[in-house]
Amino acid sequence: MKKYLYMFIATLALASVAWATESQIWGEMRIQNILGYGQEESLKLGVLFTFLQSKYFAWIFLAVLIGVPTVFFVHYKLVGPKVFPHSHKKHYAFNLFHRTVHQIAAISFLVLVPTGFIIVFGDFFGGGTLVRMAKNLHGIFTIPFAIVVIPMALMWLKEALFNFEDVKWFMILGGYLSKEKQIINATQFNAGQKMWYWVAILGGITMILSGAMMFFLDFKMEMLHNLTGLSQIDLLRVAAIVHNVMGFAVVALFITHVYMSMFAIKGAVNSIITGYVEEEEVKFLHNAWYKKLKEKGKF
């Protein structure tokens, strides 16, 4: 009996030693992690992160949070929404799979973005329980988004490839600067939607990966060190910088996406709930798609 007890204690002791040496941050790697700090030949990521986080990140997020909605508020007042009749014929464009995947992504973003802001402005919210809860929700809602991001990428990839028409769309900003309903020769997705697709998919994956690195913190991936030549702590600094910078773009386009579907084109949001898009809407805003659907005898 005593023998087993000793063995048990020995195992525990070994386990704690193993932990100490296993850690990529505070174990033996601590030396590598800290000797590089501020060295001439290094990228000075510690100094850079401190500078950006203390002086810029929160202000840029604030500028995006106020600036983007302000632009759209002015647009709504000056140009106003595009209203298409909703009684006409409809086309069933999004099947249950499309809608489920998109809805899961939408709910994830509706949690990720506000909780992200609560963390960024954590001092405004006084820290503690509320902000800690936001951080936990931010981590939890990464999971549903991570599950749907690949299916979403694949199901809309073909529609999201840029073509020559998209250049024209950008030149007139999709006709959104005029009150008149112009015929826009876009396919199922216009250039703006395609841009959002790429930011949401590639940016989203970047956010998942950089977020996961910060969440796990003390993970071991030899490959990443070999590939980048960076120490564990420098990898984490890169993750934090990337998460914030990519966050600016994701937030700016997310707000745009919400404005377009909820306000600028009245009722467009319904298409992802019911699956049906309005004929008039397709005819004016996605004329190339409209013609193709007509040929196939839709509507």
Next chain:
Amino acid sequence: MMEYARMKFYCDESRCIECDGCSIACAEAHELPVGISRRKVITINEGIPGKEFSTSVACMHCTDAPCEQVCPVDCFYIREDGIVLHDKEKCIGCGYCLYACPFGAPQFPRDGAFGAKGAMDKCTMCAGGPLETNSEKERHLYGQNRIAEGKVPLCAAMCSTKALLVGDAQSVSNIFRARVAARGKGANAPYGWDKAYKNQ
């Protein structure tokens, strides 16, 4: 008005024998959870003759502390004597202070929900935290508050070779200079002083 002296750590690299006593004394004194060690002895340039040395690192309580600058919930406060402390009840365990720190000092017990990072833990220079001094809760969250009792931080108090010292900047540099003069070599500032105290 009383002038507060600025408190500093000094680890004499010619004296440190890598016994790890400081690190263990600290963990025991503050009853730290398993896996957290506020102080660590490291050996730099291991195996390179003439260049190898050991030193004890923990939070250095930096001038213009980078951790304090990046914290999104602004939970750090710097005492008049320069000791850098933080409020664990405000901290959300985001890890930013670790990314900013030149010494890898902040650590995170995995006690948050779903194994998320819990409140950050680091060396307090044995000065406790923002709670009522020497209260049970302060002791539980931050460890002993020896400074309030007029005692020296435990790591330095128990260092058998007196390599690890802590004290006001003036006394510490006097000792440093006296030792360098006696040895006639090693006039370089000890590891970390440039980053933590900007060599002041």
